[in-house]
Amino acid sequence: MAIVEKTGFEDGAFRVSEAQAGDYVELLKPRVMSLVVFTAFVGLVTAQTSVNPFIAIFSILAIAVGAGASGALNMWYDADIDAIMTRTATRPVPSGRVLPGEALIFGLFLSAFSVMTLGLVANWLAASLLAFTIFFYAVIYTMWLKRWTPQNIVIGGAAGAFPPIIGWAAATGQIGLESVIQFLIIFLWTPPHFWALALFKSADYGRAGVPMLPNVAGEASTKRQIFAYTLLVAVVGVLPTVLGHASLGYGIVAGALGIGFVWYAWKVLAMPEIDRVMRPAKALFGYSLLYLFAVFAALLVDSVIARVGIAGW
Structure with missing residues (x-):
């Protein structure tokens, strides 16, 4: 049946x-x-x-x-x-x-x-x-x-x-190792991205019986884990430069984007549990999308510049 x-x-x-x-x-x-x-x-x-x-x-x-x-x-x-x-x-x-x-x-x-x-x-x-x-x-x-x-x-x-x-x-x-690092960026980015969504959609997940982290571990634990994963993403995001796979220009862009990601995650961490509007969580969810597209766009631009041999980036 x-x-x-x-x-x-x-x-x-x-x-x-x-x-x-x-x-x-x-x-x-x-x-x-x-x-x-x-x-x-x-x-x-x-x-x-x-x-x-x-x-x-x-x-x-x-x-x-x-x-x-x-x-x-x-x-x-x-x-x-x-x-x-x-x-x-x-x-x-x-x-x-x-x-x-x-x-x-x-x-x-x-x-x-x-x-x-x-x-x-x-x-x-x-x-x-x-x-x-x-x-x-x-x-x-x-x-x-x-x-x-x-x-x-x-x-x-x-x-x-x-x-x-x-x-x-x-x-x-x-x-290649470079592609594995790109994998890690997305892999570590996924939890804070979706847990931010789960924070302001927890009632939906609860009705459906889906064990998302806010419904199981609570809001406070979810916010701490969001912040921890965001720190990891910010660090891994600059690894292509650290390991010599990308230029300093990429590293600066990725570093700035990572700092922004951590800032939004910090705002979620500091969000009062009585806040039902959850604007910080919604802002983090929106920024996380921008972060991922921007980091990969920077990788793409850096690769194209390296291929055509333009110096100074």
């Missing part, structure tokens, strides 16, 4: 919805996909290897499709809790615009297509990493960690951190 409810198969028949194209686009989580595409592109470019434009373009497209497949599978499985939360209730599956079975088939097809495409266009190391990332997000995180442990975001954050490594592998056929 659980399988029937999850897939949309009822009494041996399969119902077909009247979903529009835009509903399937929404299944791909385009905002999340944009971050995946950007960080994968940075990983590919910072590899400092000459890549055929055809291979580069289709590799990034395959990674984007793989990210969308993960989103579709996540929305298929999470339809029950998405329907309860105000932030997600209007998504295609819980709203009934797309049937669960359609979302499942769509996600599985895109998963296979993206992995095969990346393997044939680039190399099978990159394709294997993409396949593992989809599996990790859809199965390990969505089906297990998210509903089981308040550390779901910490461990599950690995899925969102793999794109730079996949991009690097697509360009080089290897995994």
Whole structure:
């Protein structure tokens, strides 16, 4: 019966919805996909290897499709809790615009297509990493960690951190230390980003029964852990310069962005527990998005400048 409810198969028949194209686009989580595409592109470019434009373009497209497949599978499985939360209730599956079975088939097809495409266009190391990332997000995180442990975001954050490594592998056929550092930046950035959201959406997560840290460990513990992870992100963000992988210019930019991140996290740490508006948490959530895009943009610019040989940066 659980399988029937999850897939949309009822009494041996399969119902077909009247979903529009835009509903399937929404299944791909385009905002999340944009971050995946950007960080994968940075990983590919910072590899400092000459890549055929055809291979580069289709590799990034395959990674984007793989990210969308993960989103579709996540929305298929999470339809029950998405329907309860105000932030997600209007998504295609819980709203009934797309049937669960359609979302499942769509996600599985895109998963296979993206992995095969990346393997044939680039190399099978990159394709294997993409396949593992989809599996990790859809199965390990969505089906297990998210509903089981308040550390779901910490461990599950690995899925969102793999794109730079996949991009690097697509360009080089290897995994480089620089791409691992980029992985660490995203991996350590994920907890403060999502825990800031969880602070002002704790009632939503509570109704859905998702054990997010504020609901399990309390607001005070969450704020302390946000601050601790933010300190780690600020330090790891400048490692490319410290290790000689990026210029001093990048290090200054990353350092300034890290100080800003720590400042916003400090404001959350000092936030009174009686503050129901939670403006500091909302501000941190917004700044965290700016931080990640800006740090990876700085890496991209630094790599391009190094490639064309412009001095003084």
